[in-house]
Each structure stands twice: as structure tokens, then as C-alpha cells.
Amino acid sequence: MAIGATIHTFTVQLADVDRGVYDELVLRVARHPSETDAYMATRVLAYCLEHAEGIAFGEGVSSTDEPAVLVRDLTGAITAWIEVGAPDAERLHFASKLAERTAVYTHRDPAKVVAALAGKTIHRADDIVVHSFDPGFIDDLVRVLERRNTMTVSVSDRHLYVDLNGSSFSSAVQDHAIA
Numbered sequence: 771m772a773i774g775a776t777i778h779t780f781t782v783q784l785a786d787v788d789r790g791v792y793d794e795l796v797l798r799v800a801r802h803p804s805e806t807d808a809y810m811a812t813r814v815l816a817y818c819l820e821h822a823e824g825i826a827f828g829e830g831v832s833s834t835d836e837p838a839v840l841v842r843d844l845t846g847a848i849t850a851w852i853e854v855g856a857p858d859a860e861r862l863h864f865a866s867k868l869a870e871r872t873a874v875y876t877h878r879d880p881a882k883v884v885a886a887l888a889g890k891t892i893h894r895a896d897d898i899v900v901h902s903f904d905p906g907f908i909d910d911l912v913r914v915l916e917r918r919n920t921m922t923v924s925v926s927d928r929h930l931y932v933d934l935n936g937s938s939f940s941s942a943v944q945d946h947a948i949a
Contacts, residue, residue: 775800816875859890895949
């Protein structure tokens with residue numbers, strides 16, 4: 771018998787001063803058995819940092835037709851394709867042709883993610899940004915993850931402040947070009 775997804779709940783107070791986004795979110799996140807806690811934590815942060823009308827989680831790691839996080843307009847067209855981890859060049863090429871904006875949030879070494887994409891054919895590669903966090907930041911978040919989580923996410927001057935289940939963490943959000 772296959773193991774099913776584990777549901778994690780995040781009650782998030784979001785204050786993104788940089789973008790003027792303030793909201794309270796209740797996120798039910800299905801973590802597939804093959805998905806690491808670090809990937810899931812990065813996916814939740816990407817959702818918060820990209821929060822906009824029409825945002826949703828993709829169908830999951832088993833879906834090749836959707837990213838980890840996406841934003842649709844009122845017609846259903848994908849306006850933002852947000853990958854997590856280390857997507858391959860072919861996937862980013864497809865995404866960049868489909869969506870107005872493509873981005874990557876990674877919990878891995880950003881230099882290795884960017885190096886793996888260097889020199890590959892990627893549509894509008896100059897417009898794609900890989901976002902990363904300070905070393906150890908995601909690992910610290912993972913240590914306090916629970917099935918039900920209370921989280922405060924604040925962003926100011928591209929610096930991220932997270933309170934997760936009573937523990938406080940901070941990280942710069944660094945941007946890396948792939949082209």
C-alpha cells in the first residue's frame with residue numbers, strides 16, 4: 771500500500787512591507803512522501819513571498835504540468851510560475867514561455883543551482899531569478915516544524931523575519947541571475 775501525503779497546516783500572519791502585502795493566510799499543505807521538509811518549508815515561504823490574488827499551490831511533486839506555486843489571472847491563465855528547489859533548464863524554458871514571470875526559490879546551494887542552468891537554452895533566461903536564503907535558515911525552520919504551525923512572516927528591505935511556532939529566525943533573500 772502506498773503512503774499518502776501528510777497534511778500540514780500553517781496559520782500565517784504576512785507583512786511584506788517591500789510589496790505592501792498584508793494578509794492572514796491559512797494554508798493546508800500536502801507533503802508528498804518523497805518531498806523533504808526543507809522543500810515543503812521553502813514552498814511555503816515561496817507562497818508567502820509571492821502572495822497575490824490568484825496564487826495557489828501546484829498539484830505537487832508528481833505533477834509535471836504545474837510548478838510548486840503558481841499565480842493565475844481571472845481568465846485562468848498562468849501569470850507567475852514559481853519553482854522550488856533545483857528545476858532543470860527544460861522545465862524553466864517551458865515555464866518562461868507559458869507564464870509572464872518565472873522564478874525559483876531554492877533551499878539548496880544557489881551557486882550549484884545557477885551553475886546547472888548556465889549555458890542551457892532557456893526562454894527569457896535574463897528575466898528568471900533564483901531566490902535563496904542564508905545557509906542554515908531553512909534547516910533551522912525544519913527543526914521546529916509541526917503538523918499544525920503558527921507562523922509570522924515579515925519582509926522588509928529584502929530581509930525575511932519568520933516566527934515559527936514560537937521560534938524566531940531571519941535571513942536575507944538573495945537574488946541570483948541565471949544568465
